[in-house]
Amino acid sequence: MNASKALLASALGAVVAMGALSATPAVAAEKEKCFGxxxxxxxxxASATGSHSCAGQATKDKDPGDWKYVAKGSCEKMGGKLAK
Known part of the structure; x- marks a missing residue:
């Protein structure tokens, strides 16, 4: 691949990456942490109680220290709490 093609490919990759990053805050604004x-x-x-430090490590269902992102306004309808 010559230098101009490499530069073009690199620039295109950067544009695609920037587009993906700019979409993330809008999605996060429509979600809320729902505990329990x-x-x-x-x-x-990670658990709010410090029992683990990563996603997918909850050891029991509906632990009040573990949370999931849910659509804004739906947490309490699902039986969860917005704050630990």
Whole structure:
């Protein structure tokens, strides 16, 4: 691949990456952390109680320290809480 094609490919890759990153905040704004609804192994991030530090490590269903992202306004309807 010659230098101009490599430069063009690199620039195109950067544009695609920037588009993906700019979409993320809008999606996050439409979601909220909902505690106490995650099933074992299906939590979205670390436990609020410090029992684990990563997504997918919940050991029991509906642990009040584990959370999942849900559509804004739906957490309490699902039986969860917005704050730990």
């Amino acid at each position: 609804i995650a099933q074992a192994g299906k939590n979205d991030c």
